Amino acid sequence: MNLAGQHVLSVKDFSLDLINHLFNIAEQMRPYARREKITRVLEGAILGNMFFEPSTRTRVSFGCAFNLLGGEVRETTGMSNSALAKGESLYDTARVLSGYSDIIAMRHPEAGSVAAFSEGSRVPVINGGDGPNEHPTQALLDLFTIQQELASQSLSIDQLHLTLMGDLKFGRTVHSLCQLLALYKNLTIKLVSPEALSMPTKYVDILENAGHKVTQTQDLEAGLKDSHIVYQTRIQEERFTDQEEADRYRGSFRLNKHIYTEFCQPNTVIMHPLPRDSRSQANELDNDLNQTEGLAIFRQTDNGVLVRMALFAAILGVDGQIKNSERNVNWFTGLANQRS
Ligand code: CP
Numbered sequence: 476m477n478l479a480g481q482h483v484l485s486v487k488d489f490s491l492d493l494i495n496h497l498f499n500i501a502e503q504m505r506p507y508a509r510r511e512k513i514t515r516v517l518e519g520a521i522l523g524n525m526f527f528e529p530s531t532r533t534r535v536s537f538g539c540a541f542n543l544l545g546g547e548v549r550e551t552t553g554m555s556n557s558a559l560a561k562g563e564s565l566y567d568t569a570r571v572l573s574g575y576s577d578i579i580a581m582r583h584p585e586a587g588s589v590a591a592f593s594e595g596s597r598v599p600v601i602n603g604g605d606g607p608n609e610h611p612t613q614a615l616l617d618l619f620t621i622q623q624e625l626a627s628q629s630l631s632i633d634q635l636h637l638t639l640m641g642d643l644k645f646g647r648t649v650h651s652l653c654q655l656l657a658l659y660k661n662l663t664i665k666l667v668s669p670e671a672l673s674m675p676t677k678y679v680d681i682l683e684n685a686g687h688k689v690t691q692t693q694d695l696e697a698g699l700k701d702s703h704i705v706y707q708t709r710i711q712e713e714r715f716t717d718q719e720e721a722d723r724y725r726g727s728f729r730l731n732k733h734i735y736t737e738f739c740q741p742n743t744v745i746m747h748p749l750p751r752d753s754r755s756q757a758n759e760l761d762n763d764l765n766q767t768e769g770l771a772i773f774r775q776t777d778n779g780v781l782v783r784m785a786l787f788a789a790i791l792g793v794d795g796q797i798k799n800s801e802r803n804v805n806w807f808t809g810l811a812n813q814r815s
Contacts, residue, residue: 478789482593483601486611486651491658498619500785500794501778507543507797508780510808515545515800516793523576524550526603527559527583528713532749532776533603533613537580540783544793545800549575569595578790584713599790607645607714613748614651616782620775621704624744630703633660638698640667640728641708641759643674645715648748649708653678657685666691667698669724672710695728699738705730706746707760725752731761735769745770 478493489497506512522541526534538548551557559568565588572579573596580601581589586608593600604610622632637656639649643666653674656662664687666674673691682689692698699705707730712721730745749772751760764770788794 478786479792480599481790482596482599483611483786483790484590484593485602485609486614486654489611489615489655489658494615494618494655494658497615497782497785497789498622500788501619501781503797504543504781504784504788508540508777508784510804510806513545513800513802513804514543514797516797517541517544517546517787517791518800520544520546520577520791521575522546522548522787523572523579523581524548525557525572525579525581526550526552527554527557527581528604530582530603532779533582533610534580536776536779537601537603537612537783540780541787543780544784544787544797546577546787564595565592566595568592569600570597573597578787601786601790604647607647607650607711609651610647610748611651612779612783612786613648614655615786616775616779617648617652617706617746617748618655619782620746620771620778621744623774623778624771625703628703628742632656632662634662635659635704636663636665636702638665638667638702638705639674639708640698640705640730642672642710642724643668643708644672645711646708646748649674649706650678652706653682657681657687660686662687664689665698665702667693667695667728669693669727671720672724695734696738698728699734699743701740702743703740704744704746705739707751708748709750709752709759710757722756725757726759729759729761730764731758732763732767735764735767743769745772746775747772749776 507514524538541548554560569592578599580603582603584606586606589602589605602611643649679689710724715721747760
């Protein structure tokens with residue numbers, strides 16, 4: 476698949492070759508994302524950033540990535556601020572908004588909604604999360620981060636031992652990530668969750684059919700032992716019809732310094748798509764891990780800009796022209812020499 480002019484609705488459309496191509500472009504974006512250099516390769520282009528469900532990092536990093544390529548961003552946030560609240564269809568909304576934009580990023584609370592929107596769109600649409608279904612750009616940035624973190628330990632994704640933990644039923648990021656991981660070889664994957672929030676069978680089947688070893692457990696020690704990477708998730712309270720049920724699972728399978736030191740290998744990488752729920756009754760990823768070298772959560776968020784810049788450049792067909800408009804920045808760049 477060539478990404479030029481394409482929608483990105485699901486990770487199903489990605490092959491290993493395409494992922495490697497995208498990650499090569501993402502690497503080239505580093506000096507621009509770190510504000511060491513400027514490129515204007517998308518000067519004049521407009522991103523429609525349509526978020527009909529709460530978001531901090533996906534929405535802002537899409538906008539930031541587009542701006543860093545020289546483009547402009549038009550934004551709609553919240554269902555109540557849009558004509559969808561007056562009964563307008565996703566198809567009509569897409570016909571209209573695609574007349575104002577060169578590309579659209581969209582989040583919506585219903586599974587399949589972004590695909591339905593894309594049918595009315597005259598420009599490429601990127602899925603920024605559709606209900607409990609998929610979050611393809613998060614999975615791509617997670618995979619990019621996994622590759623980088625493993626490379627720093629001279630490891631590769633093939634043979635990876637990974638723990639996915641928390642709300643695996645409603646967590647769309649792990650649904651997308653499992654499908655990407657199925658492209659690799661000989662993975663050992665442990666799924667740790669309350670039984671009622673276990674990984675949907677279709678994703679377990681995808682992993683097992685790819686030859687990976689999958690174990691489901693509620694034993695925290697067994698679930699964490701020997702993993703190179705632990706990927707924690709939040710209880711997705713917004714997906715529960717009964718809030719008392721969400722309350723019941725909040726706080727199960729926490730990860731904190733004590734548990735990390737006790738059950739994980741010393742160089743285990745900790746990931747989380749964020750936001751983490753820092754309220755005391757949840758606290759699935761404790762602040763006492765903030766200074767732990769293995770905590771990769773803010774490297775993930777920084778990588779999100781690189782991967783989203785790469786997607787924009789590839790979809791809009793300018794990935795070969797990034798350096799053409801390059802120049803140095805003339806302000807103090809605090810990011811230049813920092814690691815997240
Ligand atoms: N990871 C993620 O999707 O975060 P936001 O909800 O803040 O966009």
